[in-house]
Amino acid sequence: MNSLQLILTRLRYFGPAWVFASLNIIVGTWVLYIPGVKERLAIDDAQLGVALFCFALGTLVMIPLSSILIKKIGVGRVTLFSIITFSILFFAPIIAPSYELLCMSLFIAGLLGCSTDIAMNALVSDIEQEDEVHFMSASHGFFSLGGVIGAGIGSFLIVYIEVPVFHMVYVSIFVIITNLLFAKAYFSVKGKREEEKGEKKLNFIKLLRPLFGLTVIAFLIMGSEGAIEHWSKLYLQDIVAVTSEKVSGFGFVAFSATMTIGRFLGDEISKRFGSLPIIIGGCMISSIGFLAVLVSQIAITITGFGLVGLGFSVIIPELFRLAGKAKGISSAEGISFVAGFGYLGFLLSPPVLGFLSKIESLRLSFILLLLGTILAMTITFFLKKRRE
Numbered sequence: 345m346n347s348l349q350l351i352l353t354r355l356r357y358f359g360p361a362w363v364f365a366s367l368n369i370i371v372g373t374w375v376l377y378i379p380g381v382k383e384r385l386a387i388d389d390a391q392l393g394v395a396l397f398c399f400a401l402g403t404l405v406m407i408p409l410s411s412i413l414i415k416k417i418g419v420g421r422v423t424l425f426s427i428i429t430f431s432i433l434f435f436a437p438i439i440a441p442s443y444e445l446l447c448m449s450l451f452i453a454g455l456l457g458c459s460t461d462i463a464m465n466a467l468v469s470d471i472e473q474e475d476e477v478h479f480m481s482a483s484h485g486f487f488s489l490g491g492v493i494g495a496g497i498g499s500f501l502i503v504y505i506e507v508p509v510f511h512m513v514y515v516s517i518f519v520i521i522t523n524l525l526f527a528k529a530y531f532s533v534k535g536k537r538e539e540e541k542g543e544k545k546l547n548f549i550k551l552l553r554p555l556f557g558l559t560v561i562a563f564l565i566m567g568s569e570g571a572i573e574h575w576s577k578l579y580l581q582d583i584v585a586v587t588s589e590k591v592s593g594f595g596f597v598a599f600s601a602t603m604t605i606g607r608f609l610g611d612e613i614s615k616r617f618g619s620l621p622i623i624i625g626g627c628m629i630s631s632i633g634f635l636a637v638l639v640s641q642i643a644i645t646i647t648g649f650g651l652v653g654l655g656f657s658v659i660i661p662e663l664f665r666l667a668g669k670a671k672g673i674s675s676a677e678g679i680s681f682v683a684g685f686g687y688l689g690f691l692l693s694p695p696v697l698g699f700l701s702k703i704e705s706l707r708l709s710f711i712l713l714l715l716g717t718i719l720a721m722t723i724t725f726f727l728k729k730r731r732e
Contacts (some may be wrong), residue, residue, distance in 0.1 A: 347482040347611030359529035360471065361483045363427050363464040365490035366519045367457065372494020373515045374434050377508045385443050398447040400691045402454020403461075407684040410462040411676040419467045419676060420533035426460035427523055431516040438509050458687075462680045469668030469675040470535050481610030481661040488604035535676060554670050555678060557727045558663050559685040561623070564716040565659050567689030568630075568652075571713055572599055574694040576649060579706045584640050594646050595637075599653035606657025619662040620728040626662075627721030630655030634714035638707065659720075660686065 351357045382392050414422050433456055436449035468483050498511070505511045576595040580586040614622050629651055636648025663686075667678035697709040 347477075347479040347615075348485075348608050350477060350479055351482055351486070355526060355529040356471065356475075357477070357479050357529075359526035360423070360464060360467050361479065361486040362522060362526050363423055363460065363467075364483045364487040365493065366427050366523055367430065367460050367464070368487050368490030369494040369515060369519055370431055370434050371457075372491045372496075373498050373512060374437065375495055376498050376502055377438055377511075380508060381438065381440070381446065385440070385446060387443055391443060395443070395447050395450055397691075399450040399454040399457070400687070402451040403458040403687055404684070404691075406455045406458035407462070407680050407687070410459045411466075411674065411680045413459060414463055414466060414535060414676040415674070418532075418534035419463055419470060420527075420531045422459060423463040423467050424523060424527045424531055426456050426463055428520050430456040430460050431519045434516065435509060435512055438512055462676065462683055465664050465679045465683070466535065466668065466674075466676040467530055467533060469665060469679060470533060471530070472665070473669065473675075478611040478615045478665075480665045481607045481614060481658060484657075484661045485604055485607030485610075488600065488607060491600070492604070535674065554673065555667060555681055557723050558667055558682050561720045561723055562660065562663050562682050562686035563689035564720045565656060565663075565689075566686035567693035568713045568716060569656060569660075570690035571693040571697050571709065572596065572649070572652065575697060575701075575706060575709065579637070579710065580642070580645065583706050584642055584645050586642060591642070595649040598646050598650035602650045602653035603657040606654045607661065610658040610661060613658065614662060614665070619666050620724055620731070622658050623662050623724045624721055624728065626655040626658045627717050627724065628655070630717050631714060631721065634710060634717060637710055638714070640707070655717075 351361045378392070378396075387395070410422075417425075430453065433449070433453045437446055437453065440446040440449055464483075465480075468480050472478060472480060494515070498515070502511065505514075573596065576599065577592045580592040580595050586592045610622070617625075633648045633651030633653075633655060636651060637645050639645060639648070663682055664679050667673075667682040668675035670678045673681075697706075697712070700709045700712065
């Protein structure tokens with residue numbers, strides 16, 4: 345637990361970690377009001393899906409631009425500017441008077457959400473290398489914690505707040521003030537690796553060559569995360585035949601809870617064994633978890649989702665850590681490139697698995713997730729062998 349103690353006892357590490365939490369506090373609060381926005385604008389599920397895809401589209405558009413901004417302005421400044429602007433922008437979707445403005449506001453919010461995500465990961469990567477510490481995984485744990493704060497605490501507060509936008513205003517003010525207070529710890533960080541490498545430009549091929557294995561793993565693992573987020577409840581209902589609405593949600597609850605715990609523990613394990621071995625171990629645990637999910641007995645399946653979350657918890661933080669240390673590439677470039685492929689998998693997997701479930705069943709979809717995890721483990725094994 346040294347990385348968590350490090351974060352909680354030094355502002356230099358707590359400041360960046362709090363940005364992770366802040367990002368998900370805003371998103372978690374927004375999620376509470378999606379049904380209300382849908383009802384107010386009188387849109388159907390398909391239209392809502394398009395609107396939410398606009399947020400994802402904004403994220404994808406911003407990926408190649410984020411590293412350019414970080415180079416020109418500095419990773420600390422981009423981190424603070426992005427999280428503050430992101431917090432303010434989420435007023436718009438809640439009060440959007442039309443469907444078109446809802447889509448537009450979510451697209452713009454996606455741009456700032458992406459720049460925050462990449463900047464905060466690059467910031468942690470740079471500080472890790474400068475101070476020779478490990479706190480990337482614990483920082484991702486704060487992201488998960490932010491979702492609990494935003495959606496969890498927000499669920500209790502929502503009954504006392506009659507005007508939805510007031511809730512978002514209160515949350516945004518809290519996020520902005522706390523980040524302004526903590527930003528002095530990282531605001532001046534420009535990005536050591538960027539300064540060392542100057543203005544050297546890298547094209548797609550030059551980035552792909554050293555990062556290819558990491559990008560494929562990110563695509564597979566984040567694709568599985570997106571699939572579980574969207575389909576775990578339906579899997580329990582359709583395949584395991586769970587009739588209770590509350591119980592059918594326990595699969596994702598177990599997945600999220602173990603992921604949070606794993607991320608708080610991951611840095612010390614990574615420090616001891618190294619990034620590639622921990623990714624292999626995470627894939628092995630997740631594969632066992634998927635096998636348990638496929639047993640399709642309620643207790644075993646929910647336990648399986650928990651094991652998948654535990655295994656996945658360490659993989660993405662370690663991929664970002666490796667991308668940030670790639671030779672000849674700045675941390676911002678490496679992380680944005682790997683993150684881009686990861687987000688692509690996260691966005692594509694739910695509709696692809698939905699299509700496959702119509703052909704056969706959700707069981708086939710989850711078998712493919714198991715195979716994807718085994719493939720990610722195999723690729724990591726070869727990357728480890730090549731470095732030995």
